[in-house]
Amino acid sequence: MNVNTAIQKLKEKGYKHTKQREQILNILVNKDHYIAAKEIIERIKQHFPNVSYDTIYRNLYLLTNEELLEMTDLHGEKHFRIMCHSKGHHHHLICNTCGKTKTIDFCPMDIVDDKLEGYQIDTHKFEIYGLCPQCL
Amino acid sequence: MNVNTAIQKLKEKGYKHTKQREQILNILVNKDHYIAAKEIIERIKQHFPNVSYDTIYRNLYLLTNEELLEMTDLHGEKHFRIMCHSKGHHHHLICNTCGKTKTIDFCPMDIVDDKLEGYQIDTHKFEIYGLCPQCL
């Protein structure tokens, strides 16, 4: 997934191509790390000093809804990374220090055989936290 | 786990027996639900109108550290429930509406066989979200 492809997908849905939105994608593309919203804001401000919180959060959520980004909560703050499409639905091992992710090649929902009758299952979350080789 | 047992455990560690702390336990004991900190505060205020946030959050974290409570983030807010000791380490199916939990009888970490060499694994999170029979 590169920036131009992402922008093309958005255009097909009627979303406009803005410099700020492109810059968010530029920051996240080609990275296998989760990055805090706060850090994304700082990085965007280097290019657009007057960018507003509204713009960044709105775009982060828009891109997440369009499945161009993945979002997760790490120690109470929202973090984002570019969607890795290669393997479809998947889970991550996430480095507590740098946010680097390693894809986990299985989903526990394929194995759960508890009696969940009577419940409606909507979503699930499975994440492993630790330290990556570089941060060790 | 009843309130007296919990208080006894705390006493052995040098923690004092306070009415506010006991009330927090009273609210959570015998419930298989996650309850938001906000709701716990409201309930405590019915008995102690002048209770401070400091007292409640400090106690919730203390009780969590002492493994008398379990804590999780649900839609960005901290929720707590009494620890269910019966099965040791376990995971939950959590109702999005009422916070009711159903214990899941397996842990995905027992099955992960991805090559995680080079990584140090600290913790993990596995939760299923949905609707319980009562809320359906």
Place this chain on the structure above:
DNA sequence: AGGTTAATCGTAATGATTACGAATAAGGTA
């Protein structure tokens, strides 16, 4: 009953996120 120390209260600060009206810019069309 006195002394030590944990615990609470009262209140304010923090900090991430959300909200919104006015202004601007993107993209299509004539």
Place this chain on the structure above:
DNA sequence: TACCTTATTCGTAATCATTACGATTAACCT
């Protein structure tokens, strides 16, 4: 190119859960 429509941004303030801390109080030991 000029115009028009609408999404998008900016500027700024509000919200809201959580955290912080000095002064006071209450638990508990002897």
